[in-house]
Amino acid sequence: MKRHIALIPAAGVGERFGAGKPKQYVEINDRTVLEHTVGIFTAHPGISLTAVVLAPNDTGFSETRFQTASEKVAVLHCGGGSRAETVRNGLNALLERGLAEAGDNILVHDAARCCLPAEALSRLIDEAGDAEEGGILAVPVADTLKQADEHRRIAATVPRNGLWQAQTPQLFRAGLLQRALETCDLNRITDEASAVEMLGIRPRLVQGDSRNLKLTLPHDEFIVRLLLK
Numbered sequence: 001m002k003r004h005i006a007l008i009p010a011a012g013v014g015e016r017f018g019a020g021k022p023k024q025y026v027e028i029n030d031r032t033v034l035e036h037t038v039g040i041f042t043a044h045p046g047i048s049l050t051a052v053v054l055a056p057n058d059t060g061f062s063e064t065r066f067q068t069a070s071e072k073v074a075v076l077h078c079g080g081g082s083r084a085e086t087v088r089n090g091l092n093a094l095l096e097r098g099l100a101e102a103g104d105n106i107l108v109h110d111a112a113r114c115c116l117p118a119e120a121l122s123r124l125i126d127e128a129g130d131a132e133e134g135g136i137l138a139v140p141v142a143d144t145l146k147q148a149d150e151h152r153r154i155a156a157t158v159p160r161n162g163l164w165q166a167q168t169p170q171l172f173r174a175g176l177l178q179r180a181l182e183t184c185d186l187n188r189i190t191d192e193a194s195a196v197e198m199l200g201i202r203p204r205l206v207q208g209d210s211r212n213l214k215l216t217l218p219h220d221e222f223i224v225r226l227l228l229k
């Protein structure tokens with residue numbers, strides 16, 4: 001039977017957030033951001049394994065905090081210099097160690113998206129879990145979009161019809177995702193879907209959730225703290 005395996009890249013330094021340590025180790029309600037994120041997946045009945053990809057010498061995360069589900073968490077010390085490299089290395093490690101097979105679904109999810117609602121995760125699995133092309137959570141663009149000129153004046157109003165903002169998780173068969181990441185230029189992709197798109201495949205857009213925001217800039221912490229209360 002096809003399994004659903006979460007792959008959480010957590011090897012970033014959090015430069016824009018600027019906490020003096022990687023943002024995944026900021027504490028909110030006695031747990032780190034990374035622990036909140038991992039807990040969403042270990043608590044979900046559809047996920048059989050949650051793999052966390054850390055920088056090679058990072059000792060900041062221990063799976064013992066998830067003792068009740070310890071057999072469901074794997075820590076991989078193979079993070080790379082970019083998010084895409086971290087995902088590629090983590091996926092290759094899962095396949096090499098036999099923790100995942102080519103036909104399993106991999107759900108790549110940013111460690112910094114620690115407020116993902118369980119129902120949004122369920123929706124992705126329900127709507128894309130059986131799709132060969134895979135799928136991602138995304139939300140339709142709500143604001144009016146402006147194209148800036150070089151003086152930061154408005155050069156044009158861009159129609160927002162049909163535009164979606166990509167979130168994570170992004171769900172793909174392990175074999176497909178591995179092929180996509182091995183063949184594309186990793187410097188040119190900003191998410192897994194764009195690598196799969198370069199193979200000529202059109203992944204599904206599944207309704208995401210505005211609460212699934214990514215801790216990126218210092219002011220994001222205020223809303224994340226409210227959401228995790």
Ligand code: CTP
Pocket residue numbers: 008009010011012013014015016017023024053079080081082083084086087110111112113214215216
């Ligand atoms: N990430 C990673 N390996 C990298 C870079 C990023 O695993 N070399 C992870 C981050 O830990 C994060 C996710 O990718 O969970 C999304 O990236 P981003 O929000 O850009 O995090 P950082 O790269 O840490 O932040 P910044 O770009 O501000 O330095």
Ligand code: MG
Pocket residue numbers: 012083
């Ligand atoms: Mg980054």
